Amino acid sequence: MSLLRLILRELKAIVSDKAIAVTLFGGVLFYAVLYPLPYLHQVPTEQALVVVDLDNTSLSRTLIRHADASPKIQVAAAAGSVGEAKAMIASGKFHGLLVIPSGFKRDLLLGKGATLSYGGDASYFLVYSALVEGLVSAGMDAAKSVQLLGLLSRGESFSGAALKLNPMHLNAVPAYNPSLGYIPYVVPGLFLLILHQTLLIGTGILGAGQWGRASADGGSDYWRQLSPLKLLCGRALAFALIYLMFGSFYLGWCYHWYGVTVQSSLMDMALFALPFLLSTLFAGIAVSTLFVRRDMPTQVMLLASMPVLFVSGFVWPLSLIPEPLVMVSKVIPAVPAIFGMLKLNQLGAGFSAVHTEWLLLWGLSLLYFVLAYIGLKWRLSRFTD
Amino acid sequence: MQALLRRELGALWQSPWQLALASWLPLVSMLALWWLFSAALPRQLPVAWVDLDNSSISRELGRHVAASPVASPSSFGNVNDAVAAMNRAEVYALVVVPAGFSRELMTGAEPTVDVRYNGQFLLVGKLLAANLQLAIADAMKPLAYTKQLASGASPHQAKVNMAPIRTQTTALFNRNNNYVGFLVPPVLIALWQLVAMLVFANALNRELAEPTATPLLKRFAAKFVFYLPLLLAQGLFIHALLFGFLALPLAGSVLWLVPAMVAMLLAVFLMVAFIFLLMQEAARVVSFCTALFAPAFAFMGVTFPVHDMPEAAQYWRLLMPSSHYIDSHIALVSYGVSGAELLVKLLSFAPFLLLLVPIYLLAAKGLRAQDLAQTGNTEHAL
Structure with a gap:
């Protein structure tokens, strides 16, 4: 053959x-x-977030709007307490929570500092990282505007104050798969x-x-x-x-x-x-x-x-x-x-x-x-x- | 029924492959897969460090990066070498401290530190990006602090000015972002589903070789009853390994998952039986079931969240028994839902029972007369 x-x-x-x-x-x-x-949708976006706003001030609401504006986060519900938020996450419909403590705005204006708490469902790592990335950038934005206000109030010129906030610029970019x-x-x-x-x-x-x-x-x-x-x-x-x-x-x-x-x-x-x-x-x-x-x-x-x-x-x-x-x-x-x-x-x-x-x-x-x-x-x- | 079960036992003893599938082989594979991921927390990932400044500040920066548990920097003299190493996947990220970094910092000119991380290796890249940024930002803190003090702020005030809003980030249900807790359970469950599918397919395929007078449905039922405890034991082995031996956090009692395991095995059995009755040829049954079940892991929705999948994928996901099971699994292991709620979740398996109708109708017709040339070679196993 x-x-x-x-x-x-x-x-x-x-x-x-x-x-x-x-x-x-x-x-x-x-x-x-x-x-x-x-x-096919490539990246997880608009993760459902529960907000526990114990402060209820203009600043806390600005922060929530900032978080909602992030493409990675969707502020889907508000809860009255952390326990309530936890039950909502356990239902599987929500994946993260943001807790704004009471006295948040007052402490910041008094220059005492305040602590925000973020939580994300780490049973799903992609969801967790999307939530944390979105929240961190929203929190940093708020922190920067507060910092700037503080520096300006102490008589720094605007350009000097802006410089002090960022002593250096960190340019972190993904290579090879730029959209991740x-x-x-x-x-x-x-x-x-x-x-x-x-x-x-x-x-x-x-x-x-x-x-x-x-x-x-x-x-x-x-x-x-x-x-x-x-x-x-x-x-x-x-x-x-x-x-x-x-x-x-x-x-x-x-x-x-x-x-x-x-x-x-x-x-x-x-x-x-x-x-x-x-x-x-x-x-x-x-x-x-x-x-x-x-x-x-x-x-x-x-x-x-x-x-x-x-x-x-x-x-x-x-x-x-x-x-x-x-x-x-x-x-x-x-x-x-x-x-x-x-x-x-x-x-x-x-x-x-x-x-x-x-x-x-x-x-x-x-x-x-x-x-x-x-x-x-x-x-x-x-x-x- | 007893005679039928004894017949299954005899068949199992005669087939070394089926015996392996029902006993040791899956256990060995599961242990091997766990071993593969046993590092659990990515540590000491190679990073290229290019210091073009060589000042005390840039070296301080380097020490901070080296102190990060995730990154293990190795120095490169110039950017080209570092880029080449990154292209060869020898390093997963690249940090460049520009020449004149220290001088620009002192004069307030805001120098730029470049970080490139490998987005192709998504998992490692993201982790390194977050940790490198953290380490570098941390290294800059003392510098900003000194500056604040120099401009007349009190030490306490300087600290607050640097970071007026502190954050506390909590990884719920998996505190230390352990990859074993995240990835290994769905991987093992996907493997378990494949094994169950193969065991059922092999058991059913035997009917092609040895016709008997007993009604087909009775023989099917005997097969399911016979293999259920063996496969259930494998499922329990997974959970004993994860939550007993590895002591992963567990919010509820594993025994509440047993009904979900039985439901999953039943769903797999019904799907295989339906395909078997349609195809009625050993290799074709196995090939078709394989094609159907092999991608189940991608559709479980653990690595990539379900609500971000396209709708078609979400529908396909419902066809896979493992995705129903993993929902119950996570609800119990992470969220600690009560046993009663888990039993309600079992209802999501109910549509699989609809397969009983075509199975009943097809089984009533009986098996086609077999072409011996196709199936005659039965028991040489391997």
């Missing part, structure tokens, strides 16, 4: 198997929409992981089905008369064709659609994606030789997905993950690939920065090629005897 015909046979086997089709075509298209869906949006944070890594997992499942189901079916009915199949090397190449090329398409769709169209930055050139990206594709293909074929039940590869890969997602270092920083886990995770092609792609596309580090990941992926390609060859040889030898 010529290689071209073999690839066509493989493609036909892939497309006509409904379980593979569900995973490959259904899964890849469905996940492109479903996974980013919760994050959730989609640019999650999507780049997640999409690579989806490609990786579906490819492993696809090769797994195809392989497991073939070894299993043959042992059950002893029928003849196209792949049985082939040498292991030829089968390996044909299968890898067939899946590579499909995944070139999926990869272009995810890294090209979906990244663009979701507004994910792509800072590397097409050449760099292709150069880096090549060993990722190869190592995943060979890993998939190698792993497929371990299964004979078609429902097994999906189960194993599904359970592995979450650990792989978290160990790849884009959600939880690598420096905080225990060293042994990081070392072991390096044999999974997705792990170096996600981090490398992140450096290339999101951080714009240039190709020299991803050399180690690139070489590691080539090393993995070689390793899994050998393992896949051994595995296929073992599977095929059971029929030629």
Whole structure:
């Protein structure tokens, strides 16, 4: 059988198997929409805040208006006491509270200072950080205007007073993901992981089905008369064709659609994606030789997905993950690939920065090629005897 | 019923994979996931420190940043090197103290200190931004204080002038912003739901291989009754790990969550049974259920709040039993709601019972005759 015909046979086997089709075509298209869906609004805004105003003066009301003006906060209700506010937060409808103590304005005007209390529901970290950021900036605004009044009242000139308030200017700006949006944070890594997992499942189901079916009915199949090397190449090329398409769709169209930055050139990206594709293909074929039940590869890969997602270092920083886990995770092609792609596309580090990941992926390609060859040889030898 | 349960037990013993799923494998995965997050509080994150001023004030600033538990600054001679390190993700933030910083400060010219933090690593970036600003603002305080004294304010008055409004920020329900308390429970519950889904799917798929005369619905019920205690034990293991071993704060009694756990498992079972009756082929059932349940974690609404999701996501969220469960979980663990209120929350699982209707109708038709070529290879497990 010529290689071209073999690839066509493989493609036909892939497309006509409904379980593979569900995973490959259904899964890849469905996940492109479903996974980013919760994050489409990017940043949490207008968190519901309960205000406990024990002061009830013009200044406390100004402060509340300032807080409400923050895009991160919506003053949703007022409570008479802290206990009442706490019960409202426990109902789950409100997420934070601001307590203005009684005598707030008087103390400030007397120059005694006052303490504001903020509270946020830290069961949800994004909600908490949005609330605290909004409240701190509202409180700082109020503090500054009070400070300015105090300085002016003691006879400072306006320009001198304004300077004293800020001895220096702190210019803190986020880099790479300037809006601090959730989609640019999650999507780049997640999409690579989806490609990786579906490819492993696809090769797994195809392989497991073939070894299993043959042992059950002893029928003849196209792949049985082939040498292991030829089968390996044909299968890898067939899946590579499909995944070139999926990869272009995810890294090209979906990244663009979701507004994910792509800072590397097409050449760099292709150069880096090549060993990722190869190592995943060979890993998939190698792993497929371990299964004979078609429902097994999906189960194993599904359970592995979450650990792989978290160990790849884009959600939880690598420096905080225990060293042994990081070392072991390096044999999974997705792990170096996600981090490398992140450096290339999101951080714009240039190709020299991803050399180690690139070489590691080539090393993995070689390793899994050998393992896949051994595995296929073992599977095929059971029929030629 | 007893005979049916015994049949399930036999099936479980014969299948090493199912046995692993029902016993040790999820426990090992859960412990591994906890280990991954066990640092709990991000500390000593690398920060690039570029001091172009080299004055006593800028060094004082550097010491303040180094004293922050979150940041671990390393010095860079020039901005380009620091930017390159940041591009390679070797440091998560970059602080530049400009040349002439000290002189400008003394002459009242308001110098600018630049902080760039990595927004790509959202979690670390935000944390570093807040802590660096805190450390630098803190370092500037003695300076402003001296200035106040020099201009004739009394020490007490100077202190008040510097910060007339003090603030006290409290992280409710998770006092020290512990990531284990925040992230690990939903991660483990998502994993638990996946395991439950796989266990049920495998159990149901066995019916394709060994037809018997017992009515299908009876066999289904036996499967649920048989696996319920095993899966419930895994759920309780999660809570024993979190609130017993790790002693995370807990406002109520975990036992009140048991009804919610049972409801979640029942909902998962009904969904899997419905899909099984529709597909009736082992690999397809598993693939379809996987496609459905795999993204459940994103929809739980813990990492990204539910009320900020688009409406479509909020509807999809309702399809996932785990998101109903996590609501009860947080209500009990954080807010300490009473047991009676938790039981009322169970009503949100009620729509899953509607699946009983199509399951009943489909089961009445019985299973299709199986194509042996598709399913004949059953018990070689792995």
